[in-house]
Amino acid sequence: MKATIHITLKNGVLDPQGKAIENALGQLGFGGVDEVRQGKLIEVNLTESDPKRAEAALTDMCEKLLANTVIENYQIHLDGEA
Amino acid sequence: MKATIHITLKNGVLDPQGKAIENALGQLGFGGVDEVRQGKLIEVNLTESDPKRAEAALTDMCEKLLANTVIENYQIHLDGEA
Amino acid sequence: MQASVIVFPGSNCDRDVAVCIEAAMGKAPLMAWHGDSELPKSDLIVLPGGFSYGDYLRCGSMAANSPIMREVVAQAKKGAAVLGICNGFQVLTECGLLPGVLMQNKGLNFVCRNTRLTVTNNKTAFTAQYEAGEEITVPVAHNEGNYFADDDTLKRLQDEDCIAFTYADGDNPNGACLDIAGICDPSGRIVGMMPHPERRAETALGGEDGKRMFSGIVEALS
Amino acid sequence: MSHINDTEITEAVVAEHGLTPDEYQMVCDHMGRTPNYTELGVFSVMWSEHCSYKSSRKWLKKLPVDGPQVIQGPGENAGVIDIGDGDAAVFKMESHNHPSFIEPYQGAATGVGGIMRDVFTMGARPVANLNALRFGQPDHAKTRHLLAGVVSGIGGYGNCIGVPTVGGEINFDKSYNGNILVNAMCVGVARTDKIFYAAATGVGSPVVYVGSKTGRDGIHGATMASAEFDDASEEKRPTVQVGDPFTEKLLLEACQELMASDAIIGIQDMGAAGLTSSSVEMADKGGVGILLDLDKVPCRETHMTGYEMLLSESQERMLMVLKPGREPEAETIFSRWGLDFAVIGELTDSGRMVVTHQGQTIADMPLGPLADGAPEYDRPHEPTPKAAAFDQSLLNDAPDMATALTTLMASSEIASRRWVYEQYDSMVMGDTLAGPGGDAALVRVHGTQKALAISTDVTPRYCFADPVEGGKQAVAEAYRNICATGATPLAITNCLNFGNPERPEIMGQFVGCLEGMGEAGRALDFPVVSGNVSLYNETNGTGILPTPAIGGVGLLKQLDKAVGNRFTENDLQIYLLGETKGHLGASLYQRDILANDDVFAPPPVDLQSEAAHGTFVRQAIDKGLLSAAHDISDGGLAVALAEMCIGHNIGAHISVEGDIGFWFGEDQARYVLAVTADKAADLEALADNLPLGKIGVTTGAELKFGDTVTISVAQLHELNEGWFPALMQG
């Protein structure tokens, strides 16, 4: 089973990358863009096929490794679920 | 209108980060995980409210700046579309 | 001869490279600001190391879109010699003057140390003062120096003798394909490399192996 | 919507702000009324241990701070010393311990950013960064993660801004399991006639905010840094400050550009306690008052209260007082660098800090008490009991020499730090003559023939066993590391990391270490020009080893005279300088070979010998007599010799005999010196009656002790290099 994890900065945490992208877009002449935030996308393939168990394992992975929960949130998307 | 852009490495492009994550997960005792790939997630807020025009503008941004199309693919998700 | 060093807000090897150019040429190069849209006609243009615009998003991506780079590309196409060092190499690939891309180091860490290089092509505008196959020592300092290109591109680089430097046997610090440390365009006038020749151009800093890059290009252009 | 100032000030609210009931009463007395919530917040951060030094001030005053070389001693953003020809070195060290434990990457990164601002706010261009790090046991569950995060955070920030990281130190000890130490040092160079200070003068002068926007980062960071940890606080996860080195680079360049004019009256970075402490300190130093209009503060987040704006610790911000009328030229510079610029207030003659927000006065406080009114505590302190002398019977079943030496070379303290320092750009700026790996780093003063020698040192296990001797030893080791390059030691900064000062035995460690440091500073003409105190480094009542890190700076007038600490060729004569009594108490040998953690007395420090031997080494280098010099510290003579061999893979034959104490004892004031045969007589003549003796010669590819012990240099090298990568691979 394939899954995608979205990792984003918590609200209020400074995002220098997002801010820099926003500035660069402005300089390239793209107006009307703001609140740019950059996060991570992690795609994995699991041998586990049961969605419940897959989700539990992924949550565990996020807590232990994939996300820095001090400053980041994560969302798990199992394939097919959108 | 809010939008999210997914930027992922093309097939065949080496992904050292993904590999490292895969190894680290293995070391932490998470078995049955492979094909780990890391990409980027960019969230933006647009003043444009017409989905067609928003999508066109975002495509342009991806081509010009956000993605390096030599190695990366991008996908645009307008909010509400999932 | 006119030399220009392009200064992005986050460049941090601009002064270091200017010192070497001045030593080789007897005259200080022009320091050209990233926001300018005009660049006085230059025989030599150097894109220095650093973090151009913080290297957010991708290294060199925002710099490649800066006003001055339109000028750099235009002058390069008209025959100016261009050297991109480290971040400058990343900018050259992002703006399409050189093929491929510099990905994150295989070890995932920034690496700063001396590396042994083989001068694979001594016919470029910058490498004439080295012997072909000569081994030199030049430091690297980067987090994204892992040269990657698809197989066709790599083959073309080999066929057209566009690999300027490789890391000598076993000394690849970043996992680069074919141990590539630096490449050039087919004319040999545009060179991009991850190692920093300007950091090893005087004995007080450990050696002079990098100095011949600068004396070499000055000799070639004057 | 109710205002934050409508919040009732209860005992609980006071306690949450870290003020004791007595302190709160003092606040009320100074105010002549009950403070409102915002005012309480401001007092609490200004009176926190971190900002007010209330437990340490009494003792800091006793340190030597004067000398002809001192231009600015403690009390400013950084210390300033004269290095000749109109040049000055500007430097300071600071802790970022608690934030780094919570989020190692960002905590360490913002620590580096903060210390660099302290230096460039004085008008200096930063030219070198160093860091003194302490982690828990190598096999502790958190160590690897914390170490990896801290190192990449330091590199991530320093590499980007383009200042070389040229040295530092790392120790491991279980006492740091729950309290790692991240101390960052920055050294800058300025012209002596272009130093900028924090004092704000001139009623009516505009107060200007520049740099990044303000968010809710690290609110109450200053009070957190002064509070003991318990297991729960790890879960509280305060808003972490995130560093933006690119913006810091812009801020550095913009400040340098403005500093080239004469528009600035005073300038101060916004560090701990942000806008509050920078405005209070500037106005108080200038003896004026200050009026701030928070509606003008550039904010990153919406609905921020005045309380939050005043206490935010968002990074990469500065406060300046400009000459009236000079705002436009300053604004032009800052906006060209893409930075925020806002006039947020002006100086008044009121002697008060008055803050308005959304048309209301939300705080009105007397400046004097805010800046200097915190109580100065003379906390009870219990001297550390004198430790017993080393118990020689422990050596009865000691392993053989080769086993002991190979074990030490691959021990946590001696193992090569290459894994760490190769992640730092140590060469950018093109002036690093000697980067990490030597005794002191050497950084050329750009465009001159002179160089700064810089080293950070302290041996916490000595400080624990005997704070006074340990304090002396830290200063003496920094002195030795600098002398070993040929440079003259000039002045020090420090970062004093201790446990909870409310415990008399911890306070006793503090008082003892400062006494030793002061004594050594006076004897070695090595005054303190800046520093930082970090207390309450405790978890669940267990304090760290006392860790007063010293950052020493020296000057080498002619850089081509410098020597390294590695053997350079065969047939060098090897000399030992200094008296060897074989002192094994508190040695690394005791800890790692005997695996014994009894508390024995550390080696005594004879400051006269330190001065005499250091002077001799410098003279010998100046006369061009030496090929290499290395001070002897952890692991004693045997380890020093092994380190000198592995640099260029050159062996040595040591012809003197000795016992375990001779090889591994950590007697102080000692160096290993190497000379070519033709210069040996001159060296001996110069030594006069100092204890200098020939002990061997460089030769071959093995380190040989007499005819019985032979170890290949390649093996020593492999052991020394292997430990760190193996640890980090897990």
Ligand SMILES: Nc1ncnc2c1ncn2[C@@H]1O[C@H](COP(=O)(O)OP(=O)(O)O)[C@@H](O)[C@H]1O
């Ligand atoms: N955290 C660090 N960052 C950079 N360099 C370091 C660090 N820790 C140690 N080093 C370098 O490794 C070498 C050995 O350090 P140390 O054992 O403390 O030396 P010494 O005993 O001579 O004081 C020194 O050159 C030092 O600068």
Ligand SMILES: [Mg+2]
């Ligand atoms: Mg040291």
